[in-house]
Amino acid sequence: METQVLHLSAVEMIPWRDRARADAIKPQWFEGQVEGRLAKPLGITQFGVNLVTLAPGAYSALRHWHAAEDEFVHVLAGELTLIDDHGEHRLTAGSSAGFPAGVANAHHLVNRSDAPATYLAVGSRRPGAETISYPDDDFGPVRK
Numbered sequence: 198m199e200t201q202v203l204h205l206s207a208v209e210m211i212p213w214r215d216r217a218r219a220d221a222i223k224p225q226w227f228e229g230q231v232e233g234r235l236a237k238p239l240g241i242t243q244f245g246v247n248l249v250t251l252a253p254g255a256y257s258a259l260r261h262w263h264a265a266e267d268e269f270v271h272v273l274a275g276e277l278t279l280i281d282d283h284g285e286h287r288l289t290a291g292s293s294a295g296f297p298a299g300v301a302n303a304h305h306l307v308n309r310s311d312a313p314a315t316y317l318a319v320g321s322r323r324p325g326a327e328t329i330s331y332p333d334d335d336f337g338p339v340r341k
Contacts, residue, residue, distance in 0.1 A: 223334075
């Protein structure tokens with residue numbers, strides 16, 4: 198297979214509303230979220246890499262944790278607040294956070310600043326083995 202190269206200018210940044218399910222919970226939280234897939238267009242199948250920008254007031258997801266998939270975030274620009282089972286943590290450009298599979302530490306990011314914030318989200322892919330739990334919301338766990 199020939200080496201593939203992807204430039205950010207070629208990445209389609211998709212607003213949350215164009216990716217959302219009709220029955221989404223708390224949709225107003227995600228209106229300022231745009232996301233571009235970086236790994237999938239390159240044929241990467243064992244982990245995902247997404248470039249995500251959150252407008253002021255936007256959230257990354259409902260608070261959740263993964264039974265079988267690792268998750269890693271790295272802030273490229275701006276400031277985000279990580280909210281997890283241990284409280285709130287300020288993440289700025291250059292900060293990273295990781296969430297090992299199977300550790301019940303529900304988490305999400307919110308942009309409480311007055312400027313957009315951009316980060317990379319990296320996660321393993323374990324289709325058929327994954328369960329995502331949402332402890333703050335009245336649904337789930339979700340098998341993936």
